[in-house]
Amino acid sequence: MEERNKRNDLNVAGISQTAGGNFHRVSIDGMAKVNGNLDCTSMEVNGTLKMHGALTSESATINGMCTLNGPLTSFRVRVDGMTTINGDLHSPELEVNGKCTVRGRVDGERIDIGGVIDIEGDVQCESMNVRGNIKISGLLNAGTVEIRLHTSSSAKEIGGERIDIRRKEQQNGFWKSIGLGGSPSFKTSLIEGDEIVLEDTEADIVRGSNIFIGRGCNIRLVEYSGELEVDQDAKVGSSQRI
Numbered sequence: 176m177e178e179r180n181k182r183n184d185l186n187v188a189g190i191s192q193t194a195g196g197n198f199h200r201v202s203i204d205g206m207a208k209v210n211g212n213l214d215c216t217s218m219e220v221n222g223t224l225k226m227h228g229a230l231t232s233e234s235a236t237i238n239g240m241c242t243l244n245g246p247l248t249s250f251r252v253r254v255d256g257m258t259t260i261n262g263d264l265h266s267p268e269l270e271v272n273g274k275c276t277v278r279g280r281v282d283g284e285r286i287d288i289g290g291v292i293d294i295e296g297d298v299q300c301e302s303m304n305v306r307g308n309i310k311i312s313g314l315l316n317a318g319t320v321e322i323r324l325h326t327s328s329s330a331k332e333i334g335g336e337r338i339d340i341r342r343k344e345q346q347n348g349f350w351k352s353i354g355l356g357g358s359p360s361f362k363t364s365l366i367e368g369d370e371i372v373l374e375d376t377e378a379d380i381v382r383g384s385n386i387f388i389g390r391g392c393n394i395r396l397v398e399y400s401g402e403l404e405v406d407q408d409a410k411v412g413s414s415q416r417i
Contacts, residue, residue, distance in 0.1 A: 185215070187222070195228055203239070212245070220256070229262075237273075246279070254290070263296070271307070280313065306343075320368075324359035324375055332365040341374040341389065360391075382417075 182199040187207040195211025203220045212228040218235040229245040239256045246262035254271045263279035272289045280296035288305045297313035305322040311330035320335045322328065323343045342359040361376045371383040375391035384401040388394055390408040397403060397414040405411050 182216075195226075201232075218249075235266075286317075322361065324361060327358070327360045327362070329362040331363065333363055333367070334365075335368045337370045338366060338368040338383075339372045340376050341372065342391070 182197050184200045184202070185193070185198040186202045187205050189205045191205065192208045192210070195209050195213045198213070198215040201213065201215045201218045203224045204222045206223045207225070209224070209226040209228060212231070213226065214231045216233045218230065218232045220237045220239045220241050222239045224239070224241045226242065227244045230243055230247045230249070232249045234251040235247065235249045236253045237256050237258050241256070241258045243258070243260045243262065246265070247260050248265045250266065251268045252264070252266040252270070254275045255273045257274045259276045259278070261278045264277050264281045265283070267284040269281070269283045269285070270287045270289070271292050274291045275293070277292070277294045277296070281294055281298045281300070283300040284302070286298070286300050286303045288303070288307045288309055291308045293310045295312045298311055298315045298317070301318045303315065303317045303320050305328070306325070308326055309322070309328045309330070314332045314334065315330045317335045318337070320333060320338045320340070322340045324341065325343050340361050359375050362378075363376070364379045365382070366373070366378050366380070367382045369384045371381060371386045372389065373381070373387065373392050374389035377393045379395045380398065381388070381394050381396070382398040384399065386397060386399050386403050388397065388403075388405045388409045388411055390406045392406070392409040394410070395412040397411055398417045399414065400417055403414060
């Protein structure tokens with residue numbers, strides 16, 4: 176950290192192109208293109224950034240538009256604008272209030288999604304809290320998963336200790352206004368955990384200890400070792416104690 180503080184800052188207010196390198200603070204208010212790896216203490220993008228290389232930073236805040244053709248490693252990442260990462264994302268603290276696309280895997284501790292995130296790989300974290308829209312093409316593995324459905328979301332599979340997926344009772348007009356459409360729903364092939372609470376979820380298999388299948392669910396098979404409760408407005412093909 177001290178070594179990073181001795182570095183020069185990189186400030187881009189107009190149009191600039193650089194080969195990358197090591198910096199203290201990086202601020203992009205104009206248009207910047209970085210052809211190489213970038214290592215810095217903090218990164219803030221209010222304009223447009225396009226990178227061909229790896230980004231390593233103590234913190235990264237993106238309010239504008241950012242395209243990274245390489246992995247992103249940072250202790251804190253906040254996306255309020257639009258970001259595409261053509262690589263893996265490693266960050267203990269990830270917050271997305273804008274739109275983020277990750278064409279790789281995501282590793283973190285706490286992930287908070289208030290906007291939209293599309294992840295092509297697997298996700299590994301301690302907790303995932305979603306108040307927005309998620310699409311995960313791989314496996315979501317977390318200690319706790321809490322999702323409040325605004326529109327349609329999905330994951331290939333979910334594994335965790337506590338999994339809670341329910342509809343948001345009072346829909347925010349923002350989600351309708353941006354045209355994502357679709358009724359609140361979640362689709363996956365497998366949900367496996369200790370404590371599971373579901374609403375408006377379609378899944379092939381739900382497996383766990385104590386399971387509540389709530390309204391709007393359509394589950395082909397439920398396997399449970401503790402207690403199972405099924406709402407009268409839910410559909411369960413079959414269930415068995417294991």
